[in-house]
Amino acid sequence: MIKLLGIDLDGTLLDSRGALSKANREAIRLAEQVGVLVTICTGRRFRDARPIALDLELNAPLVSHNGALIKYASTLETFDASILDKSTVEEVLEVARSSKADALLSADPDGKGVLYYEKASKRHTPLIKYIAWAKRLHGEEAEDAIHCVNSFDEVLDRIETVHISFSGTCAQMQELQNILQSEVSAEINILTTVYPHLDFTLIDVLPPSASKGYGLEKLAKAFGFQKSEIMAIGDNLNDLQMLEFAGVPVVMANASPELLEDEKYHKTLSNNENGVALAIEKFILNNNR
8 A cells, every 4th residue: 555655746747838737636636635645756946846835735745856855845844954065066066167067056955945056157048048937937036046146156155055956968968977977076966857859958966865765765764654655656867766765666658768668667658648647546546445
């Protein structure tokens, strides 16, 4: 019997337009009615994912920043936070600058979250597109949520960095990933989210223990759930640790080839076909009643 369900957002719960379907919403409601603790496990920043968690009125902490920050959406109570050391942040940024890669720093683990970027980064199209999207998402809160600085050096002494992210073409980010892995001496965890059809990759640099799997494990231990009682649904490479941790791992029909080819994972329909709702019906609603 499933007691804990972790669901990825983009490419999984949300369709290709970023919308939440009525079928998926209803399936989550029914899962909670039969006693399942439902959480979102996402690479999104807490502030970016929080509106969806609030909309769904989820009964569990939100696993955000690829597991680096776990917080209750309604109360902002921090369940668990992994912070990057200042020296590690400085080293990652130095390597990135030498590679002409523009970074985003995510901070403020005790609040809703603040995003920092450098003024020079305005030449970087994917980064600017993301910032424009984030400003639209946060509306009146955008001024508090997103800060442009002349240099990260201005803020590193007074912020707690949850994670560092980069974005660009698949080839650019593969090269940057290789450089970070070979040149950063500090212990870090590098997770990628790859969209080959868009020629776009996200890189998240996190504290060494952080991952979606880590987030699910923290919740499982806190609430006393066994591996066999945990289900996870995802579509991309940053979901790998979460899928490995879950007793019932499910991947979407639109998932990365590496996930679809793994016979250990159950398969469901795509994010445009209410694949989450189908998986919940099959593995929870048909068994938990």
